[in-house]
Amino acid sequence: MKYLVIVGDGMADYPVEEVNGKTPLQVAEKPNMDEIARRGRMGMLRTLRPSLPRGSDVANLIMLGYDPCSCYTGRGPLEAAARGIRAGDDEVVFRCNLITVEENRVADYSGGHITTGEAEVLISELNKRFSNIGRFYTGVSYRNIFVSKRGQGLKATPPHDIVGEEYGKHLLKPDNEDSRLLNRMMVESISVLSENQVNIRRRNKGEKPANMAWIWGQGRMPNLEPFALKHGLRGAVIAAVDLIKGIGRLAQMHVPDVPGATGYYDTSYENKAVYAVKSLEESDFVYLHVESPDEAGHEGSFETKVKVIEEMDKRLFRKILDSVDENVSISILVDHPTPVSVRNHTLDPTPFAVMKPGLNGDGLPFDEDSGLRGSFGLVDGMEIVKLIKRV
Numbered sequence: 001m002k003y004l005v006i007v008g009d010g011m012a013d014y015p016v017e018e019v020n021g022k023t024p025l026q027v028a029e030k031p032n033m034d035e036i037a038r039r040g041r042m043g044m045l046r047t048l049r050p051s052l053p054r055g056s057d058v059a060n061l062i063m064l065g066y067d068p069c070s071c072y073t074g075r076g077p078l079e080a081a082a083r084g085i086r087a088g089d090d091e092v093v094f095r096c097n098l099i100t101v102e103e104n105r106v107a108d109y110s111g112g113h114i115t116t117g118e119a120e121v122l123i124s125e126l127n128k129r130f131s132n133i134g135r136f137y138t139g140v141s142y143r144n145i146f147v148s149k150r151g152q153g154l155k156a157t158p159p160h161d162i163v164g165e166e167y168g169k170h171l172l173k174p175d176n177e178d179s180r181l182l183n184r185m186m187v188e189s190i191s192v193l194s195e196n197q198v199n200i201r202r203r204n205k206g207e208k209p210a211n212m213a214w215i216w217g218q219g220r221m222p223n224l225e226p227f228a229l230k231h232g233l234r235g236a237v238i239a240a241v242d243l244i245k246g247i248g249r250l251a252q253m254h255v256p257d258v259p260g261a262t263g264y265y266d267t268s269y270e271n272k273a274v275y276a277v278k279s280l281e282e283s284d285f286v287y288l289h290v291e292s293p294d295e296a297g298h299e300g301s302f303e304t305k306v307k308v309i310e311e312m313d314k315r316l317f318r319k320i321l322d323s324v325d326e327n328v329s330i331s332i333l334v335d336h337p338t339p340v341s342v343r344n345h346t347l348d349p350t351p352f353a354v355m356k357p358g359l360n361g362d363g364l365p366f367d368e369d370s371g372l373r374g375s376f377g378l379v380d381g382m383e384i385v386k387l388i389k390r391v
């Protein structure tokens, strides 16, 4: 038996009054996801912990069977692993957002969705100026990496949580030698970046400048037990975002780069399906992560979320159902809800479905209500790989 697990990031939601109390999953036309759910069994999955950040990193570690309390060190190290960035045992790896500040307030956590090419220029400027403190690495668009010997244990704030607020109130804490040095670097980055040609051009085009380097999500590089050792299966990860690719790399799974996979609405669902099916040749377990529903949740758009789910169903699920044989079990998981009314992740359990030849199906469509009525009941995320293998 081979196992294909498809994760709709942030795909679950709350009932929306304007559409008769329905959710995006209930409104969306998704015959292929529903076919998998009807032929399979459903339940609810507890994917997060109240004591930990409610991030996709924590949720996906848990769903792959890794206890974040013992192996989660922060977002930075996971994204660095996806890029093959190395750090010493005494070094700390941060996520570095290139953000927009206006009148001492955070105006945009994404620097106006600066392009990766533009980010590269700004990152090399930062390296020239701050090489005595650490090293900056380009990632994707505004999502970059900073490595330093300083900063372990400091409290840092994700910029997407403080849009509109004075950045001065959210610099690194508590006050000590490390935080003073790193905070001064962040504040000085404003003058370094503001007058750079990239930002002059952006301002002239009416685009937001990426005029501050904001570091957060730091930790030391984690040690993950190899996936094959943990589950006795050769594993692969198909994803666009560094966070998930990094988990796969650290777990020594096969993580191909998928052309056209962007982590946004313009991602190539087709290529992701093709690479997932291809990976089933060499691997026993393929983890296919799709980011776009989460982006729609953060954007707060019900219509966009419905459209994204319909696109996924038509262009990814159909292609997979047409390409795999009876020897493949297909599961649908959701790492956390990103309700359009909240525009952020919540701790609520999420619906899941497991379809496998010979399994008596629950006959339910894939949505939150069905999850609650499903025959698996409530399952802890750490148990889901074992359950998928066992049933």
Ligand SMILES: [Zn+2]
Pocket: 009, 010, 055, 056, 294, 335, 336
């Ligand atoms: Zn997520």
